[in-house]
Amino acid sequence: MEIKAGFAGSVGNTPLIRLEGLSAETGCEILGKAEFMNPGGSVKDRAALWMVVDHEQSGALKPGGIVVEGTAGNTGIGLAHVCNARGYGCVIFMPDTQSREKVELLRTLGAEVRLFPAVPYANPENYQHQAGRYAASLPNAVWANQFDNLANRRAHEETTGPEIWRQTDGRVDAFVAAVGTGGTLAGVGRYLKSRRKDVEIVLADPMGSALFNWVKHGRAEMSPGPSITEGIGNSRVTQNLAGAEIDDAVQVTDQEMVHMVYRLLREEGWFFGSSTGINLCAAVATARRLGPGHTIVSILCDTGAKYQSRLFNGEFLAAKGLRTD
Numbered sequence: 001m002e003i004k005a006g007f008a009g010s011v012g013n014t015p016l017i018r019l020e021g022l023s024a025e026t027g028c029e030i031l032g033k034a035e036f037m038n039p040g041g042s043v044k045d046r047a048a049l050w051m052v053v054d055h056e057q058s059g060a061l062k063p064g065g066i067v068v069e070g071t072a073g074n075t076g077i078g079l080a081h082v083c084n085a086r087g088y089g090c091v092i093f094m095p096d097t098q099s100r101e102k103v104e105l106l107r108t109l110g111a112e113v114r115l116f117p118a119v120p121y122a123n124p125e126n127y128q129h130q131a132g133r134y135a136a137s138l139p140n141a142v143w144a145n146q147f148d149n150l151a152n153r154r155a156h157e158e159t160t161g162p163e164i165w166r167q168t169d170g171r172v173d174a175f176v177a178a179v180g181t182g183g184t185l186a187g188v189g190r191y192l193k194s195r196r197k198d199v200e201i202v203l204a205d206p207m208g209s210a211l212f213n214w215v216k217h218g219r220a221e222m223s224p225g226p227s228i229t230e231g232i233g234n235s236r237v238t239q240n241l242a243g244a245e246i247d248d249a250v251q252v253t254d255q256e257m258v259h260m261v262y263r264l265l266r267e268e269g270w271f272f273g274s275s276t277g278i279n280l281c282a283a284v285a286t287a288r289r290l291g292p293g294h295t296i297v298s299i300l301c302d303t304g305a306k307y308q309s310r311l312f313n314g315e316f317l318a319a320k321g322l323r324t325d
Contacts, residue, residue, distance in 0.1 A: 007082065012160070027287075030283050031297045051149050052079070055067075056086075060142050065088050066135075068132075068142070069146060070129075071094060077102070090110065093114050147240065149240075161190070174200040177203070178233075182238045204298075207253055210234065210235050214237060214249075250285045272301075273302045273303060279299055
């Protein structure tokens, strides 16, 4: 019998899916790692599990403890699931710009959610700093610290990367992913580069982020924004991202992302969130640069269900000057 061991045993080993229309129009194999099929519904389940286990193994997190994190949503959702499964409390600090669906889901899962005005990371009142201070004030509590906790990167170096290599029989020419913490891109990139040095690692970036300029020009300078995407883009290079071997970067506008997400919904039935839209726009751009006959792998981060009040709300999009056609 093939039986998974609870929530933790169900994380990972997600399918690799061919995006039919994008593959046909580019002449490349454009493949998406179906991370929305993780038990908590997103790619962040991997990092959430690895970070909790890392704190357990270090002795910092003991039975009945509390996990605190600052997150735009999906890492918090993954942590809430993992904490429920392993008997911990969960407190989530979030910027108040995130979709209400994420907040409601976190509370349904039993997490305590604290919302704060969105301010830059350099501001001491940034939600991540507040999460760290709060965790330090509690007995038997840990700050997950997804941006700089290298257990995040290890999750993808030890699982996502090897899965992609195995699923493509090593025939992968480029891996493309957006960056929030940097764990996915850096971890997968480290593994793929260890197997074949000429695999290209490409950073997909929304407007309003500094990472495109960091890759292209060596300076983490913000591009014009903001973007309606949630949880990706950054104003700094995290510990997870630092030292990553990145070959190229592609910048994607919100309009390009919206067009991609709605196209896939209408033409192929896929209901994806904004991060996936950014990833697939950059994957298409990479395929066109490399030319026909190549295999490009990206991440299908989560479904669109958590973004219905924003990305799938016509009034919201119109107010931002964005079209769905």
